[in-house]
Amino acid sequence: MSLMLITGVGFWDPLAFLAGFLILLLISYIIRSMGEESYGKGIQLEAFFSGDIPPGKGIHVGNLYWGFSDALRGYYKKVVALHTGIVNDYVAWFVALMAIILILITLI
Amino acid sequence: MILLEHVPLLLIAIPLLTAFATPVLGKVNSFLRNFWIITALISTELMGIWLGHDVLKNGIRVYTLGAKLPGLTSPVGFPIRIILEVDAMNAFIAMIVISIALISFIYCMRFMEWSRNLDKFYTLLLLLLTGMMGLTLTGDFFNMFVFFEIVSISSAGLIAFYVHRGEALEAAFKYMVISSIGALMVLFAVGLLYAQYNLLNMAAIADSIQNSFVDKVVVALLLSAFLLKAGSVPVHMWKPDVYGEAPVPVVVLLITSSLVSLFILFRITFTVFGLIIDTALLGWILAVLGILSIFLGVTMALIQSNLKRLIGYSAIAEIGYVLLGLGSGLIGFPSLSEFGVKAISGGIFHIMNDALDLSLLFLVVGTIIHITGKRDMNQLGGLARHQPSLALLFLIGMSAISGLPPFNGFASKLMIYESVYRFNPFLTIVGVLGSIVMLAIFVKVFVVTFLGIPRRKDIKEVPESMLAMMGILALFIIVIGLFPNLFVDNLITPACQALIHPEKYVEAVL
Numbered sequence: 001m002s003l004m005l006i007t008g009v010g011f012w013d014p015l016a017f018l019a020g021f022l023i024l025l026l027i028s029y030i031i032r033s034m035g036e037e038s039y040g041k042g043i044q045l046e047a048f049f050s051g052d053i054p055p056g057k058g059i060h061v062g063n064l065y066w067g068f069s070d071a072l073r074g075y076y077k078k079v080v081a082l083h084t085g086i087v088n089d090y091v092a093w094f095v096a097l098m099a100i101i102l103i104l105i106t107l108i
Numbered sequence: 109m110i111l112l113e114h115v116p117l118l119l120i121a122i123p124l125l126t127a128f129a130t131p132v133l134g135k136v137n138s139f140l141r142n143f144w145i146i147t148a149l150i151s152t153e154l155m156g157i158w159l160g161h162d163v164l165k166n167g168i169r170v171y172t173l174g175a176k177l178p179g180l181t182s183p184v185g186f187p188i189r190i191i192l193e194v195d196a197m198n199a200f201i202a203m204i205v206i207s208i209a210l211i212s213f214i215y216c217m218r219f220m221e222w223s224r225n226l227d228k229f230y231t232l233l234l235l236l237l238t239g240m241m242g243l244t245l246t247g248d249f250f251n252m253f254v255f256f257e258i259v260s261i262s263s264a265g266l267i268a269f270y271v272h273r274g275e276a277l278e279a280a281f282k283y284m285v286i287s288s289i290g291a292l293m294v295l296f297a298v299g300l301l302y303a304q305y306n307l308l309n310m311a312a313i314a315d316s317i318q319n320s321f322v323d324k325v326v327v328a329l330l331l332s333a334f335l336l337k338a339g340s341v342p343v344h345m346w347k348p349d350v351y352g353e354a355p356v357p358v359v360v361l362l363i364t365s366s367l368v369s370l371f372i373l374f375r376i377t378f379t380v381f382g383l384i385i386d387t388a389l390l391g392w393i394l395a396v397l398g399i400l401s402i403f404l405g406v407t408m409a410l411i412q413s414n415l416k417r418l419i420g421y422s423a424i425a426e427i428g429y430v431l432l433g434l435g436s437g438l439i440g441f442p443s444l445s446e447f448g449v450k451a452i453s454g455g456i457f458h459i460m461n462d463a464l465d466l467s468l469l470f471l472v473v474g475t476i477i478h479i480t481g482k483r484d485m486n487q488l489g490g491l492a493r494h495q496p497s498l499a500l501l502f503l504i505g506m507s508a509i510s511g512l513p514p515f516n517g518f519a520s521k522l523m524i525y526e527s528v529y530r531f532n533p534f535l536t537i538v539g540v541l542g543s544i545v546m547l548a549i550f551v552k553v554f555v556v557t558f559l560g561i562p563r564r565k566d567i568k569e570v571p572e573s574m575l576a577m578m579g580i581l582a583l584f585i586i587v588i589g590l591f592p593n594l595f596v597d598n599l600i601t602p603a604c605q606a607l608i609h610p611e612k613y614v615e616a617v618l
C-alpha cells in the first residue's frame with residue numbers, strides 16, 4: 001500500500017519530507033558544532049535597530065508587523081470600524097447577506 | 109445485530125439521558141457524576157466507531173422512530189415518521205463531534221473544578237452534544253430545526269457561564285439574538301417546503317424537488333442561516349465576541365458546532381437541491397465567501413492582542429478554506445471532474461483538521477489562562493521556560509493550522525489549492541497568502557507568549573489530565589499529517605462519495 005497522498009495534480013509524501021528534514025537538521029547541527037566554542041551567555045552585543053539606539057521598553061505585541069498594518073492603514077480603518085460590536089449591526093449584515101443570496105439565486 | 113440497528117438513535121439518546129441524569133448524580137457525589145459522564149461518552153464514542161465501520165462496510169443505515177422495524181421508512185409509500193439517516197458523511201462528522209466532545213469533557217474536569225455550578229455546566233454541555241449529534245444524524249427537516257434550537261439554547265447558557273463578567277452575558281445575548289434569527293429563517297424555509305410538498309423528510313424532498321421560485325427562496329434562507337451559524341464573512345462578527353468570553357472547553361464545542369453547520373449546509377446544497385438547482389452559482393457564492401473569510405479572518409487576527417479573539421478570527425479564516433474547497437467542487441456538480449472531487453475531498457478533510465487544530469490551540473490558550481490568569485499577549489512572556497511541553501503543543505497546533513508540512517493542515521490545504529487552481533488561480537493565490545499571514549500571526553503569538561523574558565512568577569502547574577488531552581490532539585495531528593492517505597482513502601473518500609451521490613441517499617429511504 002502506497003503512503004503517498006494523491007492530490008489531483010501531483011502527490012505528497014510526508015515521510016520523504018520528514019527524511020529530508022532530518023538530514024537538513026543533521027547538516028545544520030554539524031555546521032553549528034564547527035562554530036566558535038567560546039560564544040555564550042553575556043557576550044552578546046546590543047540588538048541592531050537600524051543604526052538607532054534600541055528602545056529599552058514600550059515595544060508591544062501590536063508593534064510587531066507594524067509595517068504590514070501601516071501599509072494597510074486605509075483597509076484597517078474601514079474594516080475595524082465595521083466591527084462595531086453592536087448586535088443590531090450583526091443582524092443587518094445577516095439581512096444584507098440573505099438579500100444578496102436571494103437576489104442572485106432567484107433572478108440569475 | 110439488534111443493538112447495531114438502534115445505534116443511530118442511541119448516539120443522540122445517550123448524551124440526552126446523561127444530561128438529565130447529571131444534576132441528580134451531582135447531588136449524590138461529584139466523582140459519581142464525572143464517572144457517569146465519561147462512561148456515557150466513551151460508550152457513545154465506541155458506538156460511533158461501530159456505526160461508522162458498519163456504514164463503510166454495508167452502506168447507508170436508516171432508523172425510523174416508532175416503526176415496527178427501524179428500517180421500515182415508507183409504510184404508506186412515503187416517509188411519515190422521524191427518520192435518522194447515516195451515510196459515510198454523517199458517520200464521519202459524528203465521529204469528529206463525539207471525539208472532540210470526549211476530549212473537551214475530560215479537559216473540563218480539572219479546568220472547571222473551581223466552579224460550584226458544574227452540574228448545570230455539564231448538563232448544558234451534554235445538551236449541546238445532543239443537539240450536534242441530532243443535527244448530524246437527522247434525515248428530517250423539522251428535526252433539524254429542533255436540534256438547531258437545542259444547540260443554540262444550550263450554547264447561549266454555556267457562553268454566559270462566567271456570569272460575573274458582564275462581557276460574557278453580552279456575548280451570550282448576541283449569540284442568542286443571532287441564533288434565534290437564524291433559527292427563524294430555518295423554520296420559515298421548512299414551512300415553505302412543507303407547504304409545497306407535504307413532506308419533511310430530506311430524501312423524499314430531494315426526490316420531489318421542482319426547482320420552483322419557492323424552492324430557490326428556501327435555498328437562500330437555509331444557506332444564509334447556516335452560513336451565519338458557521339461564522340462565514342460577512343456574518344462572522346459574533347464569533348470573536350463569543351469565543352473571547354466563553355469558557356475554553358465550550359469554545360471547542362462551539363467550533364465543532366460551526367463545522368456541523370457547514371456539514372448541514374453541504375448536505376442541503378449537494379443532497380437535497382444538488383441535482384436540480386444551479387449549483388455553479390451556489391458554488392461561486394460559497395467560494396467567494398470562503399475567500400473573503402480567509403482574507404478578513406487573517407488580517408483581523410493580525411491586529412489582535414487578546415489570545416482568544418485572535419484564534420477566533422483565525423477560525424473564521426479556516427471556515428473560509430472549507431467553503432473554498434467545497435464551493436469550488438459545487439461549481440462543477442453533478443458532472444464532476446477529478447479536480448472537483450479532489451476539491452470536495454480537500455474541503456471535507458479540512459473539516460476534520462480544523463476541528464483538531466483549532467481545538468488544540470484553544471485548549472493551549474485555555475491552559476495559559478488557567479495557569480497565569482491572563483489572556484492578553486502584552487502581559488505574557490517566557491512561558492516556555494516554565495512550561496516547555498505547553499510550548500511544544502502550541503508549536504504543533506500553530507504549524508498545523510498554518511499549513512506547514514508535515515502536519516495535517518498542509519495535506520488538506522494542498523488538496524484544496526491544487527484542485528481550486530484549476531477552477532480559478534486567483535482563489536488559490538489568496539488562499540496561499542492567507543496561510544502565509546496565518547503563520548506570521550502565530551509566529552508572533554509564539555514569540556511573545558512563550559519566548560523572551562518571563563513576565564510572571566506566579567505560574568501554576570498544568571494538571572496532567574489537561575496536558576494528556578492536548579497531547580492526544582497533537583498526536584492525531586501528527587499521525588494524520590504523516591499518513592494522510594490512510595485517512596483520505598478510508599474516511600474522506602467514502603464521505604465525499606456519499607455527498608456527491610445524492611441518489612443513494614434518496615434510495616435508502618424511498
